[in-house]
Amino acid sequence: MxxxxxxxxxxxxxxxxxxxxxxxxxxAGEVHVLMGSNGSGKSTLCKIIAGSVRPDxxxxxxxxxxxxxxxxxxxxxxxxxxxxxxxxxxxxRSVEENICLSALPVKxxxxxxxxxxxxxxxxxxxxxxxxxxxGFHAQALVGNLRADQRQLVExxxxxxxxxxxxxxxxxxxxxxxxxxxxxxxxLRGLKAQGRGIIFISHRMDEITAIGDRVTIIRDGETIExxxxxxxxxxxxxxxxxxxxxxxxxxxxxxxxxxxxxxKAAISVRNLSGKGFRDVSFEVAHGEILGLGGLHGQGQxxxxxxxxxxxxxxxxxxxxxxxxxxxxxxxxxxxxxxxYVSGDRGRDGVIRGRPIIENVTPIHxxxxxxxxxxxxxxxxxxxxxxxxxxxxxxxxxxxxxxLSGGNQQKVIIARWLIDRPDVLxxxxxxxxxxxxxxxxxxxxxxxxxxEGLGILLYSSxxxxxxxxxxxxxxxxxxxxxxxxxxxxxxxxxxxxxxxEAA
Amino acid sequence: xxxxxxxxxxxxxxxxxxxxxxxxxxxxxxxxxxxADQILRLLIVASLLGIVAAGQxxxxxxxREGIDLSVGGVVSLSAIIAGNVMNGADxxxxxxxxxxxxxxxxxxxxxxxxxxxxxxPPLVMTLGMLGVLQGLLVVIRQGIPSxxxxxxxxxxxxxxxxxxxxxxxxxxxAIGLFMALMLNRTVFGHRIYAIGSNEHAAYxxxxxxxxxxxxxxxxxxMFAAIxxxxxxxxxxxxxxxxxxQYMLSSIIAVVFGGTSLAGGKGGYTGTMAGALLxxxxxxxLTTVNIDESGRQMVFGATLLFLMLFYxxxxxxxx
Numbered sequence: 109m110x111x112x113x114x115x116x117x118x119x120x121x122x123x124x125x126x127x128x129x130x131x132x133x134x135x136a137g138e139v140h141v142l143m144g145s146n147g148s149g150k151s152t153l154c155k156i157i158a159g160s161v162r163p164d165x166x167x168x169x170x171x172x173x174x175x176x177x178x179x180x181x182x183x184x185x186x187x188x189x190x191x192x193x194x195x196x197x198x199x200x201r202s203v204e205e206n207i208c209l210s211a212l213p214v215k216x217x218x219x220x221x222x223x224x225x226x227x228x229x230x231x232x233x234x235x236x237x238x239x240x241x242x243g244f245h246a247q248a249l250v251g252n253l254r255a256d257q258r259q260l261v262e263x264x265x266x267x268x269x270x271x272x273x274x275x276x277x278x279x280x281x282x283x284x285x286x287x288x289x290x291x292x293x294x295l296r297g298l299k300a301q302g303r304g305i306i307f308i309s310h311r312m313d314e315i316t317a318i319g320d321r322v323t324i325i326r327d328g329e330t331i332e333x334x335x336x337x338x339x340x341x342x343x344x345x346x347x348x349x350x351x352x353x354x355x356x357x358x359x360x361x362x363x364x365x366x367x368x369x370x371k372a373a374i375s376v377r378n379l380s381g382k383g384f385r386d387v388s389f390e391v392a393h394g395e396i397l398g399l400g401g402l403h404g405q406g407q408x409x410x411x412x413x414x415x416x417x418x419x420x421x422x423x424x425x426x427x428x429x430x431x432x433x434x435x436x437x438x439x440x441x442x443x444x445x446x447y448v449s450g451d452r453g454r455d456g457v458i459r460g461r462p463i464i465e466n467v468t469p470i471h472x473x474x475x476x477x478x479x480x481x482x483x484x485x486x487x488x489x490x491x492x493x494x495x496x497x498x499x500x501x502x503x504x505x506x507x508x509x510l511s512g513g514n515q516q517k518v519i520i521a522r523w524l525i526d527r528p529d530v531l532x533x534x535x536x537x538x539x540x541x542x543x544x545x546x547x548x549x550x551x552x553x554x555x556x557x558e559g560l561g562i563l564l565y566s567s568x569x570x571x572x573x574x575x576x577x578x579x580x581x582x583x584x585x586x587x588x589x590x591x592x593x594x595x596x597x598x599x600x601x602x603x604x605x606x607e608a609a
Numbered sequence: 610x611x612x613x614x615x616x617x618x619x620x621x622x623x624x625x626x627x628x629x630x631x632x633x634x635x636x637x638x639x640x641x642x643x644x645a646d647q648i649l650r651l652l653i654v655a656s657l658l659g660i661v662a663a664g665q666x667x668x669x670x671x672x673r674e675g676i677d678l679s680v681g682g683v684v685s686l687s688a689i690i691a692g693n694v695m696n697g698a699d700x701x702x703x704x705x706x707x708x709x710x711x712x713x714x715x716x717x718x719x720x721x722x723x724x725x726x727x728x729x730p731p732l733v734m735t736l737g738m739l740g741v742l743q744g745l746l747v748v749i750r751q752g753i754p755s756x757x758x759x760x761x762x763x764x765x766x767x768x769x770x771x772x773x774x775x776x777x778x779x780x781x782x783a784i785g786l787f788m789a790l791m792l793n794r795t796v797f798g799h800r801i802y803a804i805g806s807n808e809h810a811a812y813x814x815x816x817x818x819x820x821x822x823x824x825x826x827x828x829x830x831m832f833a834a835i836x837x838x839x840x841x842x843x844x845x846x847x848x849x850x851x852x853x854q855y856m857l858s859s860i861i862a863v864v865f866g867g868t869s870l871a872g873g874k875g876g877y878t879g880t881m882a883g884a885l886l887x888x889x890x891x892x893x894l895t896t897v898n899i900d901e902s903g904r905q906m907v908f909g910a911t912l913l914f915l916m917l918f919y920x921x922x923x924x925x926x927x
Contacts, residue, residue, distance in 0.1 A: 417813060437812060437813050437814070438816075441815040442815075447813065454807075455810055458803045458807050459806050459873070460873055460874055465799050469803060469814035470815065472796045472799070473814075479795055480796050481794070482794075522814070
């Protein structure tokens with residue numbers, strides 16, 4: 109008998125099919141692993157089970173009975189407990205309150221039953237008492253805890269639901285070895301009770317240690333379900349990558365490096381900061397260096413730190429042979445650094461303001477302008493916008509009137525009026541259409557050919573394989589592998605990304 | 610939506626129409642309300658408010674819940690400083706101007722430092738500053754004569770200077786031009802809109818966000834100080850809390866003029882119309898014998914009504 113079964117579940121957001129076809133069967137007493145690369149649809153699948161996303165089609169069965177999960181509360185009632193990757197904790201409340209937050213014990217229908225709450229929370233806190241570390245106790249405020257301790261609270265919260273079906277979406281990313289071992293012991297206990305557990309992790313060693321079966325998702329489709337004891341990690345990766353996995357990236361795809369100057373455009377030595385550690389590399393003039401790996405392994409954090417937006421704890425950056433310590437983006441821009449974020453709503457777009465004011469801020473700074481004369485600015489802005497093939501009716505229309513792709517082109521154009529020496533691209537094509545992507549990469553290559561040093565992080569592996577001369581694969585905040593020449597294959601990229609950290 | 614309805618939905622147009630309506634209403638209630646002399650007098654009072662509102666305007670445009678509740682305190686303090694420095698002598702006008710500007714800049718600087726370095730919300734920071742200023746006013750006035758306006762200053766504010774129009778109105782027009790140029794044609798102005806619209810994006814584009822914000826509060830303090838000086842010229846001598854009413858009315862004038870309290874949207878032209886509108890409204894309330902407390906109630910209700918009217922498109926807290 110299966111605890112949970114999904115038959116042909118699908119979900120589209122507008123024109124994008126996030127999940128084409130999801131079939132999943134979780135048996136009682138098993139840990140069922142879900143694997144798939146960034147954007148393959150596994151988080152959509154989880155959200156459908158957790159009730160935060162309604163599927164467009166398909167069927168969900170719990171204990172072989174069809175159910176409709178209309179929202180998170182309905183999922184709880186149906187017996188589904190969820191560990192959320194983006195922690196869902198209340199920072200200003202205590203550990204015990206957080207553990208019981210989704211079902212606070214109540215007396216007389218109104219008041220919190222503190223005795224019952226303490227007793228219930230204590231059971232789950234006791235499970236991890238050996239490994240939780242200093243400062244972890246029932247009354248501690250969650251906001252004062254370390255990252256790994258907060259993650260433990262989130263785990264306890266999921267366990268406290270006592271749900272027959274549990275989903276853990278990357279529950280171990282911040283935990284240390286002892287904490288993971290203890291967690292796995294607890295999971296084995298739950299298995300013995302006949303619960304069904306869905307487990308998502310990117311660490312191959314953990315998957316083989318705890319998983320019974322694995323379902324692989326690729327391009328929004330569940331490809332295959334296999335017993336983990338029957339297969340080796342290489343097979344799993346091959347299935348995730350799909351066909352043509354060993355083909356090297358087309359040689360013509362990445363431009364040749366123009367070695368015009370002896371000095372590197374940018375060199376980074378043993379750089380550490382929040383989210384990344386001990387990263388070293390050099391980028392030559394005219395080179396595109398790709399940063400690969402799973403999402404959130406330190407690539408963005410590194411780029412933001414180089415740009416001065418995040419603090420650096422140790423190490424050195426040199427640009428054009430000169431030591432460079434950017435304390436703010438303002439410093440970085442003055443030293444010839446440019447940064448384009450994929451999160452343009454947060455980092456780029458000045459909403460409600462005319463296109464021209466969205467193109468010129470870097471020019472203001474680098475030319476130390478005081479007066480903004482529209483005619484002069486127009487002459488500066490037009491070539492930059494044209495280089496990006498930006499479509500707009502008037503420079504004085506608000507930037508919000510443009511499509512997402514054109515907005516991103518405007519944001520990129522602001523770096524083209526005064527050419528930078530180093531271009532940092534932080535997943536620049538997120539959420540933009542295909543033709544805008546093509547325009548963007550054509551420009552990036554042209555800029556490389558003109559001698560810029562370019563760092564490119566992309567959550568789409570094809571963009572890295574197609575454009576980067578070299579790829580550094582990030583895992584757990586540091587570079588675990590460098591792929592050059594014919595090694596730049598999808599298979600190698602995945603393998604390095606999924607290796608145990 | 611046709612061009613005509615768009616035109617009539619612009620806050621500036623709405624304010625101008627309301628100005629005409631209120632003038633007609635005032636004239637019908639009390640003949641002579643809209644006479645040339647009366648309108649000049651209303652313009653003088655409006656320019657005092659308009660000058661305070663210019664500073665309020667830039668602070669609000671800068672976003673992050675920017676607001677300056679201490680303007681009224683600075684106006685009062687500045688009137689007292691000016692009165693004591695010039696003490697009825699024309700030779701004291703220039704030192705008084707400098708002293709007032711310095712005081713306004715100083716309290717603006719404190720506001721700005723509190724908001725940026727200590728991360729105190731502007732609402733709390735400037736409200737606290739208002740309390741400090743009110744206490745300071747009581748201390749200063751103990752046993753010391755409050756001083757008198759120099760004749761030259763009074764003439765500047767109340768007597769015709771050029772084309773039969775008093776100097777203060779010319780000053781207001783000059784400030785209007787200055788504000789329009791600053792907001793639309795300088796890098797500083799574009800950056801005010803940038804930090805008000807998306808502070809993080811502005812930071813990532815190299816805008817010195819903290820320095821800008823401190824500057825905006827200093828501008829607000831200095832405009833309030835100029836208004837306090839002129840207010841002394843208008844009333845001849847200063848009295849305690851002479852500037853009290855400007856806290857609420859400067860905010861209403863800015864909102865009336867179409868500047869969003871969420872920041873990043875609006876301008877000074879509308880604020881000027883808003884200031885004029887408020888002063889006319891105040892005049893009408895006076896002619897129908899509604900006293901100060903009643904006027905305050907009407908003003909407060911006006912602000913809440915405006916929020917209802919303009920605030921629907923976008924939540925106040927971004």
